[in-house]
Amino acid sequence: MDFSLSPKLVDLQQRTRAFIAEQVIPLENDARQGAHGPAEELRDELVARARRAGLLTPHASPELGGMGLSHVEKAIVFEEAGYSPLGPVALNIHAPDEGNIHLMEAVATEAQKARWLQPLVAGHTRSCFAMTEPAPGAGADPAMLQTMAVKDGDDYLISGTKWFITGAEGARFAIIMAKMEDGSATMFLADMDQPGIRLERLMDSLDACFTGGHGVLHFDRLRVPANDVLGEIGKGFRYAQVRLAPARLTHCMRWLGQARRANDVALAYVRRRQAFGKPLGEHEGVGFMLADNELDLHTSRLSIWHTAWALDQGSRGNFESSVSKVFVSEAVWRVVDRCVQMLGGQGVTSETVVMRIFRDMRAFRIYDGPSEVHRWSIARKILSEKH
C-alpha cells in the first residue's frame, strides 16, 4: 500500500497547479462568458494557453498528442485543473469531450480517429454526446431510448429528439445513441452541420460552465453511412458503460478541485472576517464546518484515487465508480453548501467564485446517473455479490 505520488506526477501536479493559478484564474472574470458558458473565443484562448504550457488533452494517448495519463494520474491532474471553473475547458478535459475521447480511442476506426478524434484531441473542435431524451424517452433509464436508426441501403436514417445535450451548439460532431429495429442500441458519428440535425434551442440551466451550454436536438431522417457507425452495431449500451464508468470518475476529479477552491475561498474569509469579537473561523460553529469540509474533501479524494487505481488494474470499475460517484457528488456538494454558508451574504453573490461553483455543481448529483440510480445499482450488486 502506498499513497505517495511519483516525482514525475508531483511535477505534473505542480505544473498544472501553477498553470491554473497564473494562466486560468486571471481569466475567470473575463467578459466572454454568459448564461450558456464560456464563449468559443474564450475557450480558444484558454486552450491555446494550455497548449503552450504543454498541458492540453493530457488524457489522450501519446500517439494522438496527449500524455496517455493513467486513471490515477488523471485523478491528480484533473483535480488541479478543476480548481478553476475554466480549468477543464483550458485543458480540454471537460465533459463531454473528455469521455468522447476516451470512448473513441477504444472503439473508433482509424479513419474515424483521423477525421474526428484527432482535431478534438488537438483542441480545434468540440463534440457532443446525444443520448438523453425528453419523456417518454431515455433519461435515468437508458433502456427507454426512443430515437430510432432505420437501415436504408448501406446507410442508417436516424430520427428522434434529444435534450440536455451538453456542448451541442458549436460542436463539430455528435455521438448519437439510437435504437435499432431489434431493440438493441448503436452509436453513430455525425457532423453537426448536416441537414438532418436541428438545434431547436439552448436550455436555461443552473450551471454555466460548459461551452455550448445544453441544447435540444432534433434528428429528422439524418443519414449516416455504415462507415460512421462507432464500434459495432448493437453495442450501444455496452459502450455507454465503457464511456460512463471512467467519465463519472473524471467528473468526481474535476468537482473535487472546485470544492477545494470553494473551501480555500471560504477559509480565507473566515480567517479574516470578524464577528462577535473574533474571527468567524474561531467560532466553533464555523470551525466545525471547516472540519467537516476537510473530512469530505479527504474521503472524496481517497475514494477517487482508489477507483482510479482499480481502473488502472484492469477492473471495469462499474461498482467502484458508482460508489465514488454517489459519495463524491454528495460530499463535494456539502462542502460547497457549507462554503456558501460561511461566506454569508457574499456566498450568494458573485463577490466570490463560490456562488458560481454552487450553481455549476448541483447538477452533478443528477447527471451520469442520479444518486438514487447508483444507490440502487450498488445495492443490487451487493445483493447478488456480483461485484
Next chain:
Amino acid sequence: MDFSLSPKLVDLQQRTRAFIAEQVIPLENDARQGAHGPAEELRDELVARARRAGLLTPHASPELGGMGLSHVEKAIVFEEAGYSPLGPVALNIHAPDEGNIHLMEAVATEAQKARWLQPLVAGHTRSCFAMTEPAPGAGADPAMLQTMAVKDGDDYLISGTKWFITGAEGARFAIIMAKMEDGSATMFLADMDQPGIRLERLMDSLDACFTGGHGVLHFDRLRVPANDVLGEIGKGFRYAQVRLAPARLTHCMRWLGQARRANDVALAYVRRRQAFGKPLGEHEGVGFMLADNELDLHTSRLSIWHTAWALDQGSRGNFESSVSKVFVSEAVWRVVDRCVQMLGGQGVTSETVVMRIFRDMRAFRIYDGPSEVHRWSIARKILSEKH
C-alpha cells in the same frame, strides 16, 4: 387547542389561492424579469391586480388601507402568496417593504406615516432597509456597525457604506441604521433621491425575486433633519429586533409557499414520468423523498403557526421566531433540493419553476441571521432560561 381556521380566514385563504393561480402564475414567464428581479413595470401590473382583487398589503392596518391581519392570519395568506415567486410582489408583502411597514406602523410619527408609509402601503412606492455593511462593518453581528450619524445643528450627517440593500434601486426611501457618537444606534428615514446617497452598483446574486435587486449604497454626509429620525434616538438595535422577529417569520411563511409549489411540481412529474418500468414516484427511493417533503412541509407549517400565535398573544417572540427561522429555512431547503433531485435534469433548468425557487431560496439560511447565529442565540437563551 385548535388547529382549525375560521371560516373568514378560510375564505381569505381560498381567495388568495385563486388569485395566485389565476392572476399571478400566468405572469411567471413574463419577459419583464431579469437578473435583478421583476422590473418595476411588471411589479406595477402585479400590484394593480392585487389591488383589484382586494388583496393588496393585507398586513397593514385598516386605517392605512390594509386588512390588519394578525400574525396567524398572515401565516395563512402569506403562504398562499408565496406559492408563486411573484405572489409576494403582487400582494406588496415582500421583504423589505413588509417589515418596514410593520416597523413604521409601530414607531413612525403621523407625519412620517403620511409622507412615507401611506404611499408604501398603497403600493405606489417601495422602500429599502439599510443595515448590512461590508467588512469590517455590521453583518451577522449588528454591533459592528460602522456607518456614523453625527449631530450637526438640528440635523444629522450620515456617512458610511451599506451593501446587500434589497430593493435599493428604485426605492423611494430608505430606513438607515447608523451609529451615534455614544455607541448606540439610531434609525433614520431618508428619500433615496438625495445628493448624499449614491447607489454604487447592483450585486449579482443567486436570487432574482426582489424588484430592485440588492444594491451597494454610499452615504456621504447625508443630511437628515431631526424630524426624520424613526422612533427615538439610540433605540436602533431595539427597533431592529422589533422589526426582525416578525420579519423572519413572514419570510418563513412565504418560503413555505414556495416549497409547497416546488413539491407540487415535482409530485406531478414523478406521478407521470416512467423509469425502470413504473412511474418514478412508485420507486421507494423517490417515494421516500415525497414522504420527507411532507414531513418537512408539515412541521414547518406547524412551527410557523405556533410562533405566529405566540406573537398574537403578545409575546416578543424572539426565541420562537429564532426557532422557526432555523427550522423552516433548513426544512424548506431540504424540500426544494429534493424536488430538484426528483425532477432530474429538468430540476436544474428553467423547464420548471423549481430551479428559480432553488436559486431564490438559498439565501434564506443566511439573511435575517444565519442558522449559526440563531442556533447560538437559542442556546444562550436555553442556558440562561430567559425564554
Next chain:
Amino acid sequence: MDFSLSPKLVDLQQRTRAFIAEQVIPLENDARQGAHGPAEELRDELVARARRAGLLTPHASPELGGMGLSHVEKAIVFEEAGYSPLGPVALNIHAPDEGNIHLMEAVATEAQKARWLQPLVAGHTRSCFAMTEPAPGAGADPAMLQTMAVKDGDDYLISGTKWFITGAEGARFAIIMAKMEDGSATMFLADMDQPGIRLERLMDSLDACFTGGHGVLHFDRLRVPANDVLGEIGKGFRYAQVRLAPARLTHCMRWLGQARRANDVALAYVRRRQAFGKPLGEHEGVGFMLADNELDLHTSRLSIWHTAWALDQGSRGNFESSVSKVFVSEAVWRVVDRCVQMLGGQGVTSETVVMRIFRDMRAFRIYDGPSEVHRWSIARKILSEKH
C-alpha cells in the same frame, strides 16, 4: 387557531408533573428492575401510587373508571408521564395495555369488558397483544400472518408462533391475531393460563422498560370459544389499524417525555461541567446541540398535538399518525443521541437516566411500523391523493 391549554388541562398537566417528580422518579433506581423490565411488585407499587393520586388509566372512559381523556389531553398527560421511564407503568398507560384498552373499549362485548377490560383498567392485571411472528410470518408486513384459527364446532383452534410479545410474561390475557381459512384475520381473547399457550422464553432486548419483557409464545390448538372473538370475524386487519393509529401516537407522546427528560439532564450537566476554560454549554458545538434538541422537541410536540387534534375531530388519522410516528421517532432519537454525546462518558453509563432512555428508545423507530414502512405508506397516499 389556538395553542393554549384549558385551565383544567393545565391543572392535570401540573398534577401529573408533580406526581412524576415526587412519586415516581424517586423509585427509578429501585432494585426491583431487571433485564426484562420493572418487576410486578414494583409495578404494583407504582400503580398504587397513581391510584392514590387519582391519575390511574386516565385514557379509559369514565364508565370504566378512567378520565376519558381526549387525544389532545392524552398528548399533555402522557408526555408528562413519560418524563420518567417508570411513569407510563405507574399511570397504566404503557404499551401494550394502553392500546388494548383503547381497542377493547371500541369493539369488545359487555361481557368481555367485564371479564377482561375492567380489571385491566383498574390496574389489577396486564395484557399482551400477540400479532408479530418470526419469519416467514407477520412482521412489518401484517399480511404474512401464519398463525391459523380453525373452526372446531362452536370454537376456534389456534396454532402458531408469536414473538416480540411485549408483556407476555405475567399478562392475564392476550389479544391474538390469527388467520382464518378464507385468508382474512380475526382477533381472539384468551387467558394466558390455558394449556394451549406456552411461553417459550423471554427475549434479551435492548430495552427494559416493559414489565414482562418481550416473550416468544407458542399456540398449540388453543381452544377459543366463539364468545371470545374480539369484535367481528374477519376484521382483524381493520381492528389492527383502529388500534395502531392512536397507539402509535401515544408512543410518540411518551417518548417525547423521555426525550425532554434526557435533555434536561444533559442541560444541567453542560451548564455545570467545565472544559477548556468555560462550561461545556458555552462551547458553540455543545450549544448547537442544545438548540437542535429544542427544535426537535418543539416540532415533535407540535406534530403530536396536531395529529391528536385531528383524531379528536373524527379523522381516522392514519396518514397523520404515520407522519407523526416517523417524524417523532426519528427526532426524539436524535435528541437522546445528542444528550448521550453531551454527557460524554457518563452518557454511556448508568450514572444518569439517559443511557436507559437511549436503550429503551431505539426500538421505537422499528415497532408499530418501521420508518421505512411508514414513509412508503405516506408516499403511496400522497401519490394517490387519498389522504
Next chain:
Amino acid sequence: MDFSLSPKLVDLQQRTRAFIAEQVIPLENDARQGAHGPAEELRDELVARARRAGLLTPHASPELGGMGLSHVEKAIVFEEAGYSPLGPVALNIHAPDEGNIHLMEAVATEAQKARWLQPLVAGHTRSCFAMTEPAPGAGADPAMLQTMAVKDGDDYLISGTKWFITGAEGARFAIIMAKMEDGSATMFLADMDQPGIRLERLMDSLDACFTGGHGVLHFDRLRVPANDVLGEIGKGFRYAQVRLAPARLTHCMRWLGQARRANDVALAYVRRRQAFGKPLGEHEGVGFMLADNELDLHTSRLSIWHTAWALDQGSRGNFESSVSKVFVSEAVWRVVDRCVQMLGGQGVTSETVVMRIFRDMRAFRIYDGPSEVHRWSIARKILSEKH
C-alpha cells in the same frame, strides 16, 4: 500510489480471518460473559487460542514476541480481529493494553519492560490506563487534571480519583497520569495490588466488550518509586499524545471490523426475509441502506489506511488520526444503526450479534476525544495551517 496488499499481508489477513471464524466466533455465546465484559477465564481461553494460532499480540515488536506490525499491517489484521467482539480480546490487541504496549515500547526502561511489558505482551497479564477523572477533573480536556503526584524523598505520593478506567478490575498494573507541583503532568507505573489503590466500584456501562469493565479508582498517597516513572518527569501530556494518535486509529480498525460484521449479518437477513411480496433487500428503501453502508465502510477503510500509511512514513499523525477518528466513529455508527433498522425487531434483541455491537460501539464517538473536540482540533489546525 498502490492500494494492493503484499502477499505476506494477504496471507496474514486470511489467517486472521480464518482464526476469527473458526476459533473465536463459536465462543461468542459462551456463558462466561457478563455486564462487565468477558470473564478472565474466557479471556484466557481466547488468548490461548490466539497463541496457538501464532496471532497473539501481533503489534508488539519481535523482540518482545510480537510480529512488529506496521500501522498499515495493523489496519488489515485489526479489522479482521474486530469482526468478532471477542477477536481483539483473543489477539491481545484491545484497549487499553494495545495502546499501553505501544507507549511502553517507546518510552519504558528495560527494567520496566521486563517487569511489566513482557508479561503483558505474552498475554499473561492485563493493564489499565488511569487518566480520566470525575468533575472537576480531566475529561475531554486533559489540562484539568486533578490527581496530584507529590515528591516525597526519592518517591512520589499520588492522590486522586479516576473513573472510566477500562480493565481496572483484574489489571496487573496501571499507567497513572498525575499532575506535578509545577503544573506539568507525569506518567507513573504501579502494580494494582498496592494499599494506596482502591477499586471503588465498576460502572454500569452500555458496552460490555472489555474484560474488567470500567472502574472507579481511588489513589490515596500511593507511593511510587522514582524508578517507576514512565519516561521523563513532566512529559505526561506529550506521551498521552504519543499513545493516543495511534490508539485512536486502532480503535477505528477494530470498529470497522465490527461494522462489517453487523453489515454481513443484516445483508444475510434482508436477502432472506420476505415482506410485501419480495425479499427485504429488494425494496429500494432497504437497498439504499445497503448502499450507504458500503459507502461508509469503504471510505472508513480508506481513511484508516491513509492515516496508517502516514504514521508509517513517520508523521506524528495527530491531524490525520483526528480526521480518521471523527469520520470513522461516525460512519461505522451509521452503519450499525442501519443494520439494527434492517433487522427490525431482531436488531434490538440478542437474536443476532448486532445489538451487542450497537451497544459496544456508541462510546466510540466519545472516548479518545469526542467528535466535538476532534472537530475543533482539526479546525484550529486548518486555521493555523500547522498540519
